[in-house]
Amino acid sequence: MKELFCGAATALITPFDRAGRVDITAFRAMVGYQRDFSDGVVICGTTGEGATLSRGEKLSLFAEAKKICDARIPVIANVGGESVSESVRLISDAAKAGADGALVITPYFSARSPDETTDALVRICSSADIPVILYSVPSRTGIALDAEQCLKIYEKCPNVIAVKDADPDFSRSVRLIAALGDKMSVYSGNDDRILPFLSLGARGAISVVGNVLPSAVSELCRAYFGNDPERAKRLQIALTPLINALFERTNPMPIKALMAKTGRIKPYARKPLSVDEKEGKELLRIYSETIG
Numbered sequence: 001m002k003e004l005f006c007g008a009a010t011a012l013i014t015p016f017d018r019a020g021r022v023d024i025t026a027f028r029a030m031v032g033y034q035r036d037f038s039d040g041v042v043i044c045g046t047t048g049e050g051a052t053l054s055r056g057e058k059l060s061l062f063a064e065a066k067k068i069c070d071a072r073i074p075v076i077a078n079v080g081g082e083s084v085s086e087s088v089r090l091i092s093d094a095a096k097a098g099a100d101g102a103l104v105i106t107p108y109f110s111a112r113s114p115d116e117t118t119d120a121l122v123r124i125c126s127s128a129d130i131p132v133i134l135y136s137v138p139s140r141t142g143i144a145l146d147a148e149q150c151l152k153i154y155e156k157c158p159n160v161i162a163v164k165d166a167d168p169d170f171s172r173s174v175r176l177i178a179a180l181g182d183k184m185s186v187y188s189g190n191d192d193r194i195l196p197f198l199s200l201g202a203r204g205a206i207s208v209v210g211n212v213l214p215s216a217v218s219e220l221c222r223a224y225f226g227n228d229p230e231r232a233k234r235l236q237i238a239l240t241p242l243i244n245a246l247f248e249r250t251n252p253m254p255i256k257a258l259m260a261k262t263g264r265i266k267p268y269a270r271k272p273l274s275v276d277e278k279e280g281k282e283l284l285r286i287y288s289e290t291i292g
Contacts, residue, residue: 002161003185004074004101004131006203006225008194008217009040010210011047013252014061015265022057024064026265030211031068038073038214039204039221041065042103045078046140047208047252052270055090059097066098080105080135084120091128101131103164103206108141118149125157132159133206136176137166137189144172147179154184164189164206170196177201191217191243195236198224209243211255212262212287242290245283249276258283 012034015026034041043065044050044058053061058077065075077099079091084107091102106112107120125132134153136145144167154160163180166189167173173193177186177200188197188205197205198221210217216235223231246254253273257280260267267275 002131003203004076004133004161005040006185007039007221008204008210008214009042009074009076009187009206010034010038010214010217011042011045011206011208012065013211013256013259013265014044014048014050014053016268016270017266018268020268020270022053022061023266027061028064028068030264031065034210034214035069035072037218038210039218040074040076040206041069042076042078042206043099045103045135045206046105046137047211047255048078049252049270049273050078051081055086055093058090059093062094062099063097066100074100076101076103076133078103078105078135080107080124082107084123087124088127091124091130091132095128095130099130101133101161102128103133103135105135105137106141106143106145108143112143114146114149117143117145118152121149121153122156125153125160129159131161132157133162133164133187134160135164135166135189137164139166139168144169145176146172147176150176150180150184161185162187162203165197166190173197174200191246192240194220195224195232198232199229208251208255209239209246212258213239213242213290238290242283242286245286249279254279254283258287262287 015023062077077094138144162185185203194205220235261280261284
């Protein structure tokens with residue numbers, strides 16, 4: 001089974017300035033930090049406010065991240081969206097920009113049957129040769145990918161190698177991991193379920209808390225795969241208060257509030273979202289206790 005990474009990749013936030021422009025200086029610093037401490041980085045995903053970024057901005061960030069990461073960790077470009085034709089175009093251009101792989105979310109907003117969703121994903125994934133991670137996040141899209149759909153896509157698109165599963169229904173996640181077996185990797189898309197996913201056979205996580213604690217999330221995975229489940233358990237428990245706090249409001253606003261308080265970014269998001277600087281104070285307290 002092919003893999004882009006085994007361990008923890010970070011779903012990177014996108015920093016903005018007061019005028020709503022991408023803060024490229026902050027972005028470069030964040031990517032460099034991830035290169036040194038994580039196992040991979042996802043650019044322009046849900047956490048990166050990808051839906052608010054133009055095609056040109058995305059391609060620029062993909063290329064910039066690849067330049068910084070080089071071959072040390074994989075750069076995974078989010079190319080999914082509501083428009084299938086735009087995703088087809090973007091995945092091809094992401095490959096040309098140097099992305100090592102692509103994240104493809106189920107098309108959202110429009111109601112689709114399972115067959116329509118599968119067909120849309122096949123069209124996107126088959127349009128480029130780079131490895132693809134499917135992204136199932138029904139809380140955002142209203143659509144959950146099941147094992148049957150994933151395997152149909154896998155049979156038609158050999159470059160589809162994994163699924164990022166952020167399904168709130170844990171029993172459905174269990175069935176997905178069991179059904180995919182050794183055909184496709186599964187990554188946890190929920191930070192509070194990394195260890196449970198690993199224990200069921202998942203190969204790692206695509207993490208939000210990794211924006212501030214990439215080494216801890218990577219170490220959790222390494223401990224589990226290194227036959228030290230007790231250390232993995234301690235790390236998952238230690239991270240849980242911060243993880244819970246980061247998801248009390250719509251992601252990525254809490255993680256951006258925390259990162260603004262630590263001085264890594266300015267406290268801005270693209271509308272209609274906004275960063276609550278008061279929220280950052282409490283998050284900073286929890287973060288400080290976590291790294292303690």
